[in-house]
Amino acid sequence: MDDSQIGPLATIAKPTQIYRYLRNRHLISPIFLHRTLSYMKHRMSRSHKARKNFKVDSIYVRVAAKNDDDNSSERKIQNLSIACVGVFSKNFDNKMRANLELSLVKFCHKKRNDPHSPVSSVTIGSCEIPINPNDQAPTPVTLTVPKEFFSLSNGQLVKYYSLHFKITATKSSVNGETKSDDSDTPSFKKRKVSHSEEFTRELTVIDRNHKCVLTNGEYQIVLVEASQETNTSQVNNQVNNHKVSSWESVSRAQDNSAVVFEKGPVLVFHLMWTDNPGKLLLLNLPLSCPNNENNSLLYNGGTQNQLLKKNGLKTCSSSSSVSNLDLIEKNTKASGKITYRFLHGEVVLQQTKSSQDLKCPWCSLKCKVVMSLMHHLKNCHMRFNFSLIPDPKGYKINVTVNENFDGSYAGNPYDLSHPTIGHAFSKKGPVRRSPVTQLIYLKPKKLSLPQFVKTDDPDGIISIRPYIRGHNRQYYQSTDCFPIKPQEIDEDSEAEIDPEWMRIKTQLMIDEFTDVNEGEKEVMKLWNLHGMKHGYVGDCQIPAACEKFVDQYWQEIFNRGLYKNFILHLNNLFDFGILPATHMRSVIKRLNQYRKQIIKKQESNK
Template structure:
């Protein structure tokens, strides 16, 4: 018995770890999926998108679609009729009722459409136009408890036609709003909502007299009638819809018959100084409840059903919710726009009767069945709860996504049986980016820009002809033909280190050989800082030590027999810097110190100093030449200045006859000079020919003598 229990514990431990891993991966993939399952070839039935429109796609189509959508939304919002169904008028001082036969149990409601127009002048207020839309008798304090059900047609309804929102001069209208005016007869004008209605204790008698005078003079209102008003915006000044389909409750305010005079206005206390919580007026004061619906039905039906609350829509897009008829029409239009291939595919799927497959999982350990699940007609993956919808897709998903297990398909008359066992050949080594393992802590979110990465996995893609999906590939194979369960992707996942510092080699350093990195930037900076901390040497010696250490690090001089070459190369590369900063004596002391330790010979010291002297002479010569050039430029500038100053001032009225003889004389003199030059050239030419002739004679006589 103990052996069986121990074996069962081992079975649970063997399946516990992979199950926990796949449960964790499921949660992570739900939050940040690595890939989409609908893009897999064996999950193509999850993808309902068609890419045929990409061939004829143009960027301008996006703008056209947006403009068309906005135009349709604006047209729908303005072409719909506004239907209001009033549930009742609620006030705490009244009594509940259910019928409108008694006028004391109902109130008179008048709805007006207020149009605020643009003003033509700045010094006047905006003109307001009130359009009456109708009057209704609304229940006073109806019982809305769950036990009392009202008939669908018992509530009064009022329809505002769409033509009221589309006037001929639409550009003149600024905004639209609804004004609700409720008249309650036989109700004394007392405090409402704890307010004194603009009356103070000091002038209450005066106000009552004025009110009584007004009531006596008014023949339109009954004695003791009270009017409550409320206003709601339908379209704002930007033509955006503000009232959406749903149920509304509006807080009403009593309309003042006698406004408070500015001379007698005083501060008053509301609710005896108590704090008024938000929405307290809805429980304290009078409210009007109604249902609002945008509909295309223009018939004014007083027995319209109560509109149910709909989902909140985006007011910025002015998107309307239609009735069931409009929804059906819109759905039909959408279906017509879908490609025919997708339609036929969906029709085939819907026409095929769904076969109920009873699937059970049988867990095996040490070739023995340990546990078996109940048979369920469920094609969800038990580890990641993915709905595969098909048996082949489920088996393919289990084999590829949960390779820590081995799944064998066993046909069953009523469904399928899937045998699950542990994959002993599973390679559990890390197959991801090795840089993530050795990344330094604290730098997870410190990147300020793109970072170069090196591909750590090389995948050879083979695209053979795909075989037809068949469940036979999931059957249990023979021992000789058993497929080795291994990872389908095997790549290069090693991590390299620098040979000198043993630090992990970053991806951006892969192209550079680690053996050639003798002087990294961090080592240069560290060397310079360490030399700066010396206190027993002067500044010149520090500079020579910095140059020498960086020079030795760059070229890798490590042996004594390399010092002679290192000194000569140092003098050649850094000689100009040494001469420029007057470090020649410090460099000589450095060479002498190396000679004391038998690292360099006196010949090397002479050659190195000779190179420095040569560089000094070259620098001095360049300085001298530069000074001479500057002096010549200064002299030329002075000559030009003196020449400009010595020029005579031009005659404002020159006589052309004075310049004519001079030009003739110049032409004659030029002609005479030209003839003289020609004669001289001819004489010279004759002399040259005589000399050449005499030389030829001498050469001829010499040759004869010889």
């Protein structure tokens, strides 16, 4: 690298570091959502076409139709067919035999003085299943639960239905010496001893909300020993019957799929809801391994189910998601490859590899469309200048440093002196922000891609007009030079000659007097505040000030017992030649008239 290129690359590196930092901060605490921008409408997953014909009554119609569909789906119960593939366990030998017994358990509400048991079990059937089968295993036996078994019987209200799987693994051995060769035939006189183990597991079919929780697919459930299942059910019945309160132990670490499969044997079966009970299940899928890493385990202990559903068996996709993917692919193919060229003058300092990735190289935002990418670069990365150049293979984006960017703050200056970011999570609790009104007065032009290809500015300088007009100029109060808050813009602070701090300061200074009594202090406080509020500056205004003072504060004078103190205050004004005798007499007469009103009011109340 030449020494002449080190300086220009350093100028490009600094804005890049700033935008990388802003990207990390935006990921932690985003300021806005990109899908709300006008040039990022394709990021919005939902459409607003239904708003044109929306009516309030349509909400009820939509909810009622949804409830009818749910009720119809609940009432439509089909036959349940189960095809058992086999049992997988590293502790089982292939010479062992396993017998499966399937039963349907119905849990009903217990009524008082009801002779029927709330729990009833119906045996569906039993069959022999292979242990650790391979791909050449025989066709599995299918057990079918008729749909009539899921209906109410004897008028009882059913809580939920569950399938009870019981596996009995039997191993036969000869009593005595068993280490003989395989060619030796055991004597008929020797006694054969069979050792059996029982494993069980329950699987909920219809839950307490009368909804079917099992769908068509392949299931793998981990079996537990019958003794452990019996002990757990006894404890649960004791707690439910006697209502014993006890602490529950919650495991800290969640069970992993590999760890769960080591707890016991795994039963693999295929489940299907069908209207034809005699129809055989076509199991052409390859035999799944219980420890497959691609499988996802739905663990449930005690009251829930522990099952593993194969991911490749069932795929749910909506038409909207498919259409969005097709749209993205079409836009990507149409856009071609994107190449970024960093220029200094006319010299290419660095050029990236061509790729169809429409991510922003600074904030890693997926724009999906070239037009959205250019709008994002222009509006969010203003420290650079961007120009789009068409190419037969795609587009080239020339990037240069914007020398006209000064980094000045274009928002409200009050936010700089009083930052509000982080106040919602401050130690002192939530803080109310200052309301600021910003008016957008310029309607942007229709978005189009050619505006990035050719520019009318011959110098290449991009002139951006401000879209926001309003509280972007800081005003200060002329009396104390404090900045005016945004919520105080409409108030005339210049006409306020007695601010609150000045009124408080005046009252505190009067309280410090020692050569006057308390009554005189209260009259002096009222008189000084009255003079500050109306701004009297001459002796000729004193008679009018006295009359206005009486009209405004006559109730406080009589309620607080300041009548004699106010007469003494008028006498002092007369002694200093400020208040003439005629005006003094008229002020006292006006005050006595208010006094007579108070006396009449008191007599009428008696």
